Amino acid sequence: MRSYGFVGTGELTAAIVEGLGADSPEVFLSPRNAKIAHDLAARFPSARVCGSNQEVLDRTTTVVIAVRPQIARDVLAELAFRPEHVVVSAVAAVSLAELRELTAPAERIVRSIPLPTASRRASRTAMYPDDSVARALFERVGDVVVPADEPTLATFSAATATFAAHLDQLATIAGWMAEHGVAPEDANGYLAHVFGELGRTLAGFDGTLGELARKHETPGGINEQFRTAVRDPARVRKTLDDVLARVKGQ
Structure with a gap:
């Protein structure tokens, strides 16, 4: 099964990992918020805490960015992405165009709005554009809605x-x-x-x-x-x- 990496280990990451559950593929966690990261690793055998954000990228090709918008640009600027990375951003207010610049040469970029109810596999995740890898992840923790375009995705985000x-x-x-x-x-x-x-x-x-x-x-x-x-x-x-x-x- 495809593995997943999480840059940022806050409540949203915890909800997704909990929703993935014990039968999850491998999950690689950044050391940010060590308490949550180590708690998840202790509860789920598939979860591993990495030594750095870069190690998360080195261990997998599917990377969920789940850091606060205020620090997202600085965090991403320090990372070396590969063309085969699928980057799934859960960060509000950072556009696809900017994400493409920050994560180059990664070729597949998706913006998403997963909900805390992912923890019980009840999230209705809005994402854009549609992508088979991102869809597979979010359908493990609920269902998916794909708006017509990026501005419409922003409306979903504002509603939350x-x-x-x-x-x-x-x-x-x-x-x-x-x-x-x-x-x-x-x-x-x-x-x-x-x-x-x-x-x-x-x-x-x-x-x-x-x-x-x-x-x-x-x-x-x-x-x-x-x-x-x-x-x-x-x-x-x-x-x-x-x-x-x-x-x-x-």
């Missing part, structure tokens, strides 16, 4: 910037419940259950998100009251536009 905001709102609600006498652990557990189940409903729903929202409120009801009070679509769209511009490097 909303994760923390949704979770933070739930944390605010849990804190409010605790202020009104609910034990914090009960508040967190209740909301995790309610919204976890809502996620399962969402995953199996064939209609639009707007239709599902309407199914969860009645005219004049408390769901409508809360939604109307906190909803600010113009602000959401403006913030998403700002994030999209950042992702595109504008």
